């Protein structure tokens with residue numbers, strides 16, 4: 194049989210959520226994944242926020258291959274030899290309904306795919322979607338790379354990730370530019386659980402999420418991260434592609450320098466590299482909601498541009514899950530009226546808003562511009578580290594007042610008072 | 626550790642016949658900035674005496690070169706289903 198109620202392109206969190214919800218509603222769905230197994234092409238930082246998935250699979254943490262619940266969040270400004278950190282720990286974060294977990298995507302996506310299959314969805318791996326099949330401008334199926342690989346359905350969901358060649362053929366008119374994406378490079382380091390606990394001040398199965406700005410990316414917009422898994426570390430950097438090309442610094446060298454930084458090396462020195470990975474993040478802010486659907490086709494997850502990036506912290510997997518729910522709900526409603534035309538699917542943006550996806554992105558619509566400000570990644574991290582230095586170092590002569598310290602730290606950075614006020618305003622508008 | 630040493634730890638299912646990306650290197654000659662040389666995180670693009678040389682074996686399919694190339698010289702595709710990079714951790 195090659196006819197389904199819905200065809201889902203891509204077995205990431207967005208596609209698998211759509212498939213799971215539709216299968217639970219009794220729909221015949223097929224998920225097509227180009228990789229050898231779900232997750233084999235996917236990487237993220239990685240922290241998975243529990244909300245969303247918990248609504249779909251209550252107490253998923255009892256069954257899913259999650260690594261550690263995140264108990265400590267540390268945000269640091271890095272200078273060449275110093276760091277200034279905010280360290281937040283919450284005991285509630287290690288109890289149900291946990292706030293977030295560290296996750297390794299290959300294991301997690303495979304598990305999530307099995308849940309969709311158990312609900313009745315069909316999964317075809319090693320199957321790449323090459324094009325759509327149209328009937329009078331409406332998408333009615335897909336052509337896969339397999340022999341006789343034409344499949345038909347009432348509706349197709351492009352959940353094929355950031356590059357989304359499929360969604361670009363079908364519905365998204367504007368291609369990505371270097372300004373719309375960041376590149377993440379990451380290493381998996383194996384390290385015994387006790388060593389991780391010692392280095393990151395953790396007990397038992399508690400996890401930590403460390404993010405860094407400043408010297409982590411040598412002033413390039415973006416940041417560095419370390420997440421603790423059970424007996425592995427995820428360490429990486431994220432850099433804005435448009436800035437990277439201009440600086441002449443290679444991403445793999447930036448990552449190596451970050452690892453060797455005197456504040457980072459002591460944390461990871463026992464780690465042994467097990468994998469090197471790279472992946473893009475869509476960061477252009479909201480794509481126009483018009484290009485999220487057309488007759489017979491919906492775009493969801495990264496393919497729809499649904500990520501929220503506050504520079505060094507990326508949310509995307511949770512938005513992929515929420516947007517997958519919205520896509521499934523859209524399809525359920527359209528199948529009641531048997532209308533999968535562009536008009537029939539036009540409730541999708543509203544549902545995305547109801548599920549919090551577009552609402553979150555609209556709220557943070559000024560963030561992408563604010564986050565391009567180079568001062569955030571160079572001058573300010575240096576500034577806080579230098580002020581801290583003045584606060585904590587004892588030197589001959591009379592003690593300086595805080596105003597004087599700030600003034601001295603600002604010297605040579607071309608940071609006028611006006612600029613600082615302007616940046617605070619932009620930050621408030623972008624992130625508040 | 627060099628990128629090649631690091632990539633020994635990353636699993637690939639090699640499709641020996643068909644490269645999934647091809648580069649029209651004739652267009653590279655007129656490209657002043659050559660951002661691909663810097664941005665590809667696994668150094669698939671190298672500058673040699675006869676110009677830019679592309680080799681696809683290390684490619685982790687990130688899509689960066691597709692986006693940074695200002696001249697449309699990169700004909701970018703995924704490998705065939707089941708082939709290419711295969712992350713064990715992710």
Ligand SMILES: Cc1cc2nc3c(=O)[nH]c(=O)nc-3n(C[C@H](O)[C@H](O)[C@H](O)COP(=O)(O)OP(=O)(O)OC[C@H]3O[C@@H](n4cnc5c(N)ncnc54)[C@H](O)[C@@H]3O)c2cc1C
Nearest residue numbers: 203205206207227237238240322353354377494495509510
């Ligand atoms: C460095 C980095 C750090 C991040 N950190 C975090 C984080 O800490 N927390 C967080 O929530 N998010 C994070 N994200 C974002 C998050 O990873 C994504 O938003 C999320 O994975 C999107 O899910 P998706 O299902 O839309 O796409 P993906 O997970 O990319 O899945 C797409 C799937 O489609 C398949 N596919 C693609 N094309 C085809 C085709 N033609 N035919 C068949 N199959 C196809 C792919 O193989 C893949 O399995 C990070 C991302 C990066 C790169």
Ligand code: SF4
Nearest residue numbers: 653656661694696698
């Ligand atoms: S960016 Fe494009 S045109 Fe320029 S050198 Fe690289 S592949 Fe060639």
Ligand code: SF4
Nearest residue numbers: 665684685687688690
């Ligand atoms: S897709 Fe990524 S890894 Fe592959 S050649 Fe292009 S930039 Fe390099």
